[in-house]
Amino acid sequence: MNQELISITGEDCRRSCIDPLSLSALSNQSLLITGGTGFIGKWLTEMIVYLNKEHHFNCKLYLLARDIERFKKEVPHLAKGPYINLIEQDIRNLHDIPQDVSWVIHAAGSPDNREHVSQPLRTIDTFYKGTNTLFDACFRLPDLKKLLHISSHQVYGQNVTQNTIKENQIGISECNSVNAAYPEAKRMAETLCAIYRNQQKLPITIVRPFAFIGPYQNTDKPWAINNFIRDGLLGGPIRILGNAETIRSYLYGSDIAYWLLQMLVNGKSGSTYNLGSSESVSLKQLASTIANLINGKIEVIYKSSKEVYNFVSIAVPDISKSTTELGVKEIFNLNTALERTIQWNTIHTNSHY
Numbered sequence: 001m002n003q004e005l006i007s008i009t010g011e012d013c014r015r016s017c018i019d020p021l022s023l024s025a026l027s028n029q030s031l032l033i034t035g036g037t038g039f040i041g042k043w044l045t046e047m048i049v050y051l052n053k054e055h056h057f058n059c060k061l062y063l064l065a066r067d068i069e070r071f072k073k074e075v076p077h078l079a080k081g082p083y084i085n086l087i088e089q090d091i092r093n094l095h096d097i098p099q100d101v102s103w104v105i106h107a108a109g110s111p112d113n114r115e116h117v118s119q120p121l122r123t124i125d126t127f128y129k130g131t132n133t134l135f136d137a138c139f140r141l142p143d144l145k146k147l148l149h150i151s152s153h154q155v156y157g158q159n160v161t162q163n164t165i166k167e168n169q170i171g172i173s174e175c176n177s178v179n180a181a182y183p184e185a186k187r188m189a190e191t192l193c194a195i196y197r198n199q200q201k202l203p204i205t206i207v208r209p210f211a212f213i214g215p216y217q218n219t220d221k222p223w224a225i226n227n228f229i230r231d232g233l234l235g236g237p238i239r240i241l242g243n244a245e246t247i248r249s250y251l252y253g254s255d256i257a258y259w260l261l262q263m264l265v266n267g268k269s270g271s272t273y274n275l276g277s278s279e280s281v282s283l284k285q286l287a288s289t290i291a292n293l294i295n296g297k298i299e300v301i302y303k304s305s306k307e308v309y310n311f312v313s314i315a316v317p318d319i320s321k322s323t324t325e326l327g328v329k330e331i332f333n334l335n336t337a338l339e340r341t342i343q344w345n346t347i348h349t350n351s352h353y
Contacts, residue, residue, distance in 0.1 A: 002351040006077050008344050009043075009215055012254035013050035016331045020055045025145070025265045027057045030100040034091050034134060035108035036063030037071035040150065040209075040256065042216045044105065045078045047257035052083050059083060062098055064108070066090050075216075091130035097137045103264060104147045106134055111152065113182065114222055120181035127185035128192070135196045146203050148264040149193050153210045153276070153315060154183035160311075164280075164318040167208070167272045203269040207260065210276030210317045213337050214253025215344040224283050225250060228290045229338075233345060236298035238291055244284035244302055247314045249277040252332035252340070262326045273326070274317035279334050293338055 017023075031048065033041050041063060051057040061084050065071065068088040072079040079086065085098075091108040109126045110116075116123045131149070138144055157171035165171075175184055196202045211223070219230035224240070225248075231238040251259075256275065263273050281289075284300075291298040322328055332340065 001075060001077050002347060004347050005215070005344060005351070008340065009046050009254070010050060012252070012332075012340065013047050013257065014054070016252075016254035016258040017047065017050060018258070018329070018331070019327065020051060022327070023051065023261050023265050024057075026051070026059045026103065026261070028059070029102050030060040030062065030098065031103040031105070032062040032064060032097060032101045033105045033107060034064045034130075035106075037065040037067060038107065038110070039212065039216050039253070040107045040260070041065070042075060042078065043214070043253040043257040044260060045081075045084065047254065047261060048083070049078065049081055060100070061085065062087055062101060064089050064091065064094070091134060092125060094130070094133045094137055097141060099142060101141055102143050102145045104134075104138055104144070105150065105260065105264060106131065106147065107150045108134075111182075112221060113179075116182040117178055120178050123181045124185040127189045131189040131192050135192060135200070135202060138202060139196070139200050144203065146205065146264055146267075146269065148260065148267070149189065149204055149206050151190055151206050151208045152183065152186045153208050153274070153317065155187050155190060155208065157183070159314050162314060164278065164316045165274070166318045167274055167321055197270060205263060205267040205269055206272040207263055207275050208272060208317075210274065210315060211248045211250050212253065212256055213250040213341055214256070215341060215348075216253065217341075219345060224248075225286060228287050229342060229345060232290050232294040232298055233342070233349065236291065236295070238287045238298060238300045240283055240287055240300065240302050242283075242304055243309045243312065244282065244287075245309070245312050246283045247280050247312065247316060248283070248286075249280045249316045250334060250337060251275065251277040251330065252337040255331055259322065259326070259328045262328050263322070266326055268325070273322045274319050275322070276317040276319065277330055277334070278316065278319050279330070280314075280316045281334060289335065290338060290342070293335075293342055
């Protein structure tokens with residue numbers, strides 16, 4: 001990978017990791033990340049590499065995923081790291097975990113809604129059976145200190161208020177639909193967390209992620225912010241499909257990694273934490289900001305099958321519990337996060353020509 005790209009992610013980790021000593025429980029320990037080759041897995045690996053290199057953590061990292069070869073090709077600087085161990089395995093068929101593992105982050109499973117609709121049974125199987133087999137394997141570990149389960153903000157259902165979403169809020173949910181495969185599977189996985197925590201005494205903490213942005217996130221993924229950046233880098237126009245008043249918020253990659261490690265090490269077993277940004281933005285504002293950051297002449301156009309929307313979708317987390325209990329904060333505001341992401345994608349694209 002281009003050295004300039006490596007420098008960007010390394011510098012981002014340095015800025016986000018505001019209190020490395022608070023993570024010292026990971027020193028000389030072994031950490032397993034399922035789904036370790038995805039967006040979250042790559043950023044967690046970047047942060048562990050930073051802690052090992054700059055703060056001498058000597059943390060051993062196991063990355064478990066189905067497609068290890070793709071990871072080796074995409075991020076060889078991570079795959080070849082001295083502390084990195086790659087395990088090619090479908091989480092649904094997992095039986096044993098390396099016995100030196102003391103910390104686990106369960107991030108397996110794709111958030112891509114195209115896969116959820118095209119393969120709903122596989123989606124449910126991955127999140128239910130995969131979580132079940134992982135927890136069984138964790139129960140056999142001799143020295144498990146904490147298991148961090150990554151869920152989804154979609155378990156909250158539809159937010160019918162104008163408010164940010166707290167961890168104790170559950171909204172309207174439609175289960176009689178193919179589109180419900182992902183949120184319902186995530187809900188069932190959280191139920192498994194409760195069962196294993198109560199019956200098997202596994203120390204499990206739940207994280208509910210909202211929307212993200214940053215390097216390593218494919219611009220062809222079916223999320224508005226990624227498509228806006230892709231359209232802008234291609235010269236435009238940037239197309240808004242659907243309701244331009246939809247409101248979201250976006251947490252940057254290195255902040256995500258630092259927050260997750262804080263939740264792993266210092267989060268309470270049995271607790272649930274929101275993971276996301278408190279800085280809300282409409283899709284209309286977002287598209288305009290991206291267009292101006294790339295080239296002020298890029299046009300933003302609106303394409304929708306409806307002229308009037310009766311409901312504005314709002315998905316912004318209340319992060320007060322995370323910031324108060326864990327001392328985390330957003331280092332990268334939206335503008336800076338977009339600038340870094342656009343810069344990284346520009347260099348990444350040019351380095352392939």
